[in-house]
Amino acid sequence: MxxxxxxxxxxxxxxxxxxxxxxxxxxxxxxxxxxxxxxxxGKKTFFNSNRHINPTNVCADVCKFCAFSANRKNPNPYTMSHEEIMETVAKAEEMGAKEIHIVSAHHPDAGMDWYMDIFKLI
Structure with missing residues (x-):
């Protein structure tokens, strides 16, 4: 099969x-x-106002489907602080967002706790 x-x-x-x-x-x-x-x-659909947040684009992997990752040799890698992420969330709420969508890279120095802290803060 x-x-x-x-x-x-x-x-x-x-x-x-x-x-x-x-x-x-x-x-x-x-x-x-x-x-x-x-x-x-079927043909049911809905509209949701959301905000995508990419906490980092520094990535240890090279996935075929990824459109935004960078490696440390890239001139534009970034990692947002938890404070920057929460500022982005607050602005999104002010603009009426009902959902926060997190897409992130596999940062080699950020463990699962770093991501879990983000989810807890949100």
Whole structure:
């Protein structure tokens, strides 16, 4: 059974299969996900005012799907302080945001506690 067939059967993926998702063609995976969405929700949709925050773009990995990561040799790497993140959240709330969407890199010096502290603050 190939990976798409396993997804169609709604069986839980093994870790190896989950990791194999990274190797699938992005358009194939997107089309499959859209078909599942249509099956589950039809044409229902909603609008949500949110704010995307990228706490850092310094990354130890090189993922195919990533559009914003930098490495330390990049002239524009950044890491926001918790205070800067909370200022961004406050501004988003003032503008009516109902959701904060966090996308971040795998900073080699920031452990899970750093990210968990962000979530707790928000």
């Amino acid at each position: 190939n990976l798409i067939d396993t997804l169609r059967s709604k069986q839980r993926l093994s870790q190896e299969q989950g990791e194999a998702l990274y190797d699938l063609d992005l358009f194939t995976l997107g089309e499959f996900a859209d078909n599942i969405r249509r099956e589950r929700f």
